[in-house]
Amino acid sequence: xxxxxxxxxxxxxxxxxxxxxxxxxxxxxxxxxxxxxxxxxxxxxxxxxxxxxxxxxxxxxxxxxxxxxxxxxxxxxxxxxxxxxxxxxxxxxxxxxxxxxxxxxxxxxxxxxxxxxxxxxxxxx
Amino acid sequence: xxxxxxxxxxxxxxxxxxxxxxxxxxxxxxxxxxxxxxxxxxxxxxxxxxxxxxxxxxxxxxxxxxxxxxxxxxxxxxxxxxxxxxxxxxxxxxxxxxxxxxxxxx
Numbered sequence: 001x002x003x004x005x006x007x008x009x010x011x012x013x014x015x016x017x018x019x020x021x022x023x024x025x026x027x028x029x030x031x032x033x034x035x036x037x038x039x040x041x042x043x044x045x046x047x048x049x050x051x052x053x054x055x056x057x058x059x060x061x062x063x064x065x066x067x068x069x070x071x072x073x074x075x076x077x078x079x080x081x082x083x084x085x086x087x088x089x090x091x092x093x094x095x096x097x098x099x100x101x102x103x104x105x106x107x108x109x110x111x112x113x114x115x116x117x118x119x120x121x122x123x124x125x
Numbered sequence: 126x127x128x129x130x131x132x133x134x135x136x137x138x139x140x141x142x143x144x145x146x147x148x149x150x151x152x153x154x155x156x157x158x159x160x161x162x163x164x165x166x167x168x169x170x171x172x173x174x175x176x177x178x179x180x181x182x183x184x185x186x187x188x189x190x191x192x193x194x195x196x197x198x199x200x201x202x203x204x205x206x207x208x209x210x211x212x213x214x215x216x217x218x219x220x221x222x223x224x225x226x227x228x229x230x231x
Contacts, residue, residue, distance in 0.1 A: 044212065044222060045163075045222040047219065047220040047221065050220070059219055109174060110216040111180075112159070112161075112214075115168040117168055
């Protein structure tokens with residue numbers, strides 16, 4: 001069964017750090033780009049970060065750039081999100097998601113086809 | 126950055142109704158548009174990718190259309206399990222989600 005399982009969430013004080021993990025199983029993890037997406041309480045989905053299949057390329061939303069770092073360990077089939085200098089507005093459920101793509105006429109149409117159940121991060125004093 | 130809008134933000138419908146949700150991009154994104162369904166307390170579920178391709182396992186009552194800046198998600202006959210929030214997402218430049226459309230029971 002294709003599965004993603006997040007862990008590492010919890011309560012942290014403003015300015016603190018947390019590292020999230022996402023364990024993948026049931027597919028060849030090293031072949032896929034991966035993302036983190038978050039959802040604040042009662043709000044919509046917000047893309048946070050992505051990493052390519054070998055970890056050599058990353059991108060971040062402006063709201064987390066310079067504070068969050070995405071990484072992966074393909075030998076351990078695990079995706080990470082290191083979150084530093086946390087703020088109250090980082091409070092959210094954090095999901096990891098796998099990216100797949102439709103190839104058509106030399107174009108690649110990317111989409112998030114597998115999602116974890118999420119881990120909750122609460123930033124509060 | 127590409128901004129996504131959705132309309133309506135919420136709607137009330139009955140089982141069996143035909144439901145249409147609209148998504149608009151701030152610039153042309155060709156057909157780099159995906160649709161997701163999310164139920165309370167659950168992870169999002171991919172419904173449609175590349176504007177009109179149905180994800181495996183998704184019922185055929187769901188369909189997507191559009192290109193450029195204007196897109197629609199249609200549920201041909203609403204079922205009880207379809208009451209949820211629906212998000213569009215562009216993948217033309219990184220990823221951006223729309224604000225969501227909540228579909229609830231009339």
